[in-house]
Amino acid sequence: MTRMSWFNTVSLTLGFAFLYVPMLILVIFSFNDGKLVTVWAGFSTKWYGELMQNEAFLNAAWVTIKVAVVSSTIATVLGTMAAYVLVRGGRFMGRTLFSGMIYAPLVMPEVITGLSLLLLFIGIGLDRGVLTIILAHTTFSMCYVSVVVSSRLMTFDRSLEEAALDLGCSAAQAFRLVTLPIIAPAVISGWLLAFTLSLDDLVIASFTSGPAATTLPIKIYSAVRLGVSPEINALSTIMIAIVTIGVITASLVNKRQLVRQQRDEQAAVRS
Amino acid sequence: MTSPVFEPWNDPEAKPLIEFQNVTKRFGSFTAIDDLTIGIYEKEFFALLGPSGCGKTTMMRMLAGFDTPTEGAIFLAGQNMAPVPPNKRATNMMFQSYALFPHLSIWDNIAFGLKREGMPKPDIEARVDEMLRLTRLEKFARRKPHQISGGQRQRVALARSLAKHPKLLLLDEPLGALDKKLRQDTQFELMDIQEKTGTTFVIVTHDQEEAMTVASRVAVMDNGKIIQVSTPDRIYENPNSVYVADFIGEVNIIDGTVTPNGPDSYSVAWKDGQPPLNVISPTVFSDGQSCHLAIRPEKVTINAEKPADVDNVVQGKILDIAYLGNISTYHVELPSGVVIKAQSANTRRISRRAFTWEDTVWLSWTATAGVLLAN
Numbered sequence: 036m037t038r039m040s041w042f043n044t045v046s047l048t049l050g051f052a053f054l055y056v057p058m059l060i061l062v063i064f065s066f067n068d069g070k071l072v073t074v075w076a077g078f079s080t081k082w083y084g085e086l087m088q089n090e091a092f093l094n095a096a097w098v099t100i101k102v103a104v105v106s107s108t109i110a111t112v113l114g115t116m117a118a119y120v121l122v123r124g125g126r127f128m129g130r131t132l133f134s135g136m137i138y139a140p141l142v143m144p145e146v147i148t149g150l151s152l153l154l155l156f157i158g159i160g161l162d163r164g165v166l167t168i169i170l171a172h173t174t175f176s177m178c179y180v181s182v183v184v185s186s187r188l189m190t191f192d193r194s195l196e197e198a199a200l201d202l203g204c205s206a207a208q209a210f211r212l213v214t215l216p217i218i219a220p221a222v223i224s225g226w227l228l229a230f231t232l233s234l235d236d237l238v239i240a241s242f243t244s245g246p247a248a249t250t251l252p253i254k255i256y257s258a259v260r261l262g263v264s265p266e267i268n269a270l271s272t273i274m275i276a277i278v279t280i281g282v283i284t285a286s287l288v289n290k291r292q293l294v295r296q297q298r299d300e301q302a303a304v305r306s
Numbered sequence: 307m308t309s310p311v312f313e314p315w316n317d318p319e320a321k322p323l324i325e326f327q328n329v330t331k332r333f334g335s336f337t338a339i340d341d342l343t344i345g346i347y348e349k350e351f352f353a354l355l356g357p358s359g360c361g362k363t364t365m366m367r368m369l370a371g372f373d374t375p376t377e378g379a380i381f382l383a384g385q386n387m388a389p390v391p392p393n394k395r396a397t398n399m400m401f402q403s404y405a406l407f408p409h410l411s412i413w414d415n416i417a418f419g420l421k422r423e424g425m426p427k428p429d430i431e432a433r434v435d436e437m438l439r440l441t442r443l444e445k446f447a448r449r450k451p452h453q454i455s456g457g458q459r460q461r462v463a464l465a466r467s468l469a470k471h472p473k474l475l476l477l478d479e480p481l482g483a484l485d486k487k488l489r490q491d492t493q494f495e496l497m498d499i500q501e502k503t504g505t506t507f508v509i510v511t512h513d514q515e516e517a518m519t520v521a522s523r524v525a526v527m528d529n530g531k532i533i534q535v536s537t538p539d540r541i542y543e544n545p546n547s548v549y550v551a552d553f554i555g556e557v558n559i560i561d562g563t564v565t566p567n568g569p570d571s572y573s574v575a576w577k578d579g580q581p582p583l584n585v586i587s588p589t590v591f592s593d594g595q596s597c598h599l600a601i602r603p604e605k606v607t608i609n610a611e612k613p614a615d616v617d618n619v620v621q622g623k624i625l626d627i628a629y630l631g632n633i634s635t636y637h638v639e640l641p642s643g644v645v646i647k648a649q650s651a652n653t654r655r656i657s658r659r660a661f662t663w664e665d666t667v668w669l670s671w672t673a674t675a676g677v678l679l680a681n
């Protein structure tokens with residue numbers, strides 16, 4: 036190991052401090068015994084206990100998870116289909132227009148997406164609730180899935196699909212038996228991306244949610260406007276924990292697969 | 307005992323398995339296949355030979371059904387293939403890149419096509435095991451494609467494409483990734499498998515030696531056209547054009563003009579101050595027509611003394627010697643500046659070689675040694 040120069044040490048410390056000090060404070064004060072968020076009064080887990088008693092928060096958490104799972108699943112199916120058509124469909128009429136339109140929501144301000152969805156739901160007389168949030172989240176996360184999956188499909192060896200056709204598959208079978216299993220990692224990361232986007236969306240959800248259903252980010256936001264409570268710190272700590280565990284698991288799985296593949300390839304070279 | 311010769315292309319009764327009828331394929335304004343008509347017969351080992359980009363893969367892809375002809379029609383066993391999708395054709399293709407399914411084991415790769423047919427499970431197992439034995443892959447059945455070597459992958463691709471008993475097997479540069487020794491072994495293996503299974507093979511290659519080794523007939527292509535189709539020996543001995551003669555093996559091309567001097571016999575004026583060459587040619591030429599005389603280097607004899615009683619003899623100086631172990635090629639420059647290559651077998655040790663650089667030698671060949679070509 037070479038010793039780091041003082042310059043490197045300082046920039047590393049500063050960078051990480053910027054990233055993690057705010058979160059660290061939040062986590063520490065979620066274990067505060069006192070009611071004041073900025074004065075330390077001893078260690079306790081009582082806010083976690085109280086959180087479990089809070090109907091409104093629990094309801095919002097349940098709605099958020101439901102919305103995230105359902106919308107990201109629908110978005111993955113639609114986004115993958117769109118990516119497949121765009122990459123494989125050849126030169127059909129209006130292809131350029133279509134591919135431009137599918138990426139437009141990526142750069143569209145969320146406020147505008149939210150507002151236009153709100154107007155649509157009012158226009159067709161759809162009551163705002165879980166369903167409308169799911170539809171809204173599907174709309175904007177589907178293009179992210181489509182971007183992830185189509186970049187994988189661009190590097191996908193076309194002759195694999197042709198080999199499947201050659202061996203007797205219909206186009207649908209070739210997709211199900213060959214293409215999908217091979218691009219599965221990209222589809223899964225598309226799903227994860229859509230899931231996280233839905234989980235922490237505030238703007239679009241606030242346009243499309245109704246009194247019957249609120250999501251956690253909306254709940255936290257409105258609660259904070261009445262004053263930060265240690266309960267919210269506890270809730271946020273739990274979310275941080277979930278996301279951290281998710282990220283670590285994903286990278287471990289990825290790394291294990293990489294190591295195994297390298298080992299296999301070395302074995303092949305030796306034999 | 308004589309076995310009947312296999313040459314259905316000479317039998318007017320025989321129906322070809324594959325027929326290309328005036329097939330043209332265009333990509334935009336680019337013509338990849340140009341008005342091509344050809345018949346390939348059952349049990350043939352047919353080789354498409356030509357430089358890169360001449361349309362070999364395009365022909366294969368049209369046979370497999372991945373591309374459709376812009377004009378003309380392709381018939382397989384008498385049936386027009388235009389409306390038949392790739393998954394309904396009795397053809398299988400071995401891809402240039404092998405295209406093995408990376409997420410499936412070797413066993414499942416080979417079984418893939420059989421499962422799609424809805425074959426009963428015990429039959430699938432028997433057939434896959436048979437293919438594994440044929441390609442000597444039994445030990446690797448449970449491995450994934452990235453866990454085996456390049457040569458083994460190539461055999462998996464072959465096994466997978468043969469498993470379904472195709473009427474026609476298409477091989478697109480199947481041995482391109484192998485080194486020379488393994489390549490030669492595999493060529494004989496391919497011929498063996500083709501004989502055992504009785505399948506019709508169409509193989510694409512840009513390696514002329516490979517085409518000559520494996521094929522019953524060779525088609526030499528250039529720019530989307532077939533220039534000549536014939537058996538390997540006829541392609542070599544009787545090329546129909548300078549292009550074919552030059553593409554297959556080494557050749558001397560002498561440009562000149564003909565004067566007929568008897569039936570099938572011509573004299574060729576070729577350089578000022580040189581006596582005309584005597585050539586016997588079954589192809590008819592008119593007086594004064596320009597021509598090219600193609601002579602293989604191994605048909606030119608090299609001598610230190612002027613030989614007597616030969617049809618053609620010229621004198622020159624050795625410019626260069628290419629020593630290839632079993633044979634040597636001598637590049638001999640004539641006084642007119644023309645360089646002619648002559649080959650001779652090295653039956654003596656190199657230290658006792660008769661000729662060396664700058665030696666004056668005599669080259670001679672018979673009237674039937676060369677082929678007279680119009681273009």
Ligand SMILES: Nc1ncnc2c1ncn2[C@@H]1O[C@H](COP(=O)(O)OP(=O)(O)O)[C@@H](O)[C@H]1O
Nearest residue numbers: 333336338356357358359360361362363364365
């Ligand atoms: N899909 C395509 N679009 C445009 N041009 C193509 C396409 N496929 C092949 N070509 C062109 O057709 C010509 C013949 O290609 P190919 O049949 O692959 O040659 P090869 O004899 O090397 O196998 C090449 O010049 C190639 O660029």
Ligand SMILES: [Mg+2]
Nearest residue numbers: 362363402479
């Ligand atoms: Mg090719």
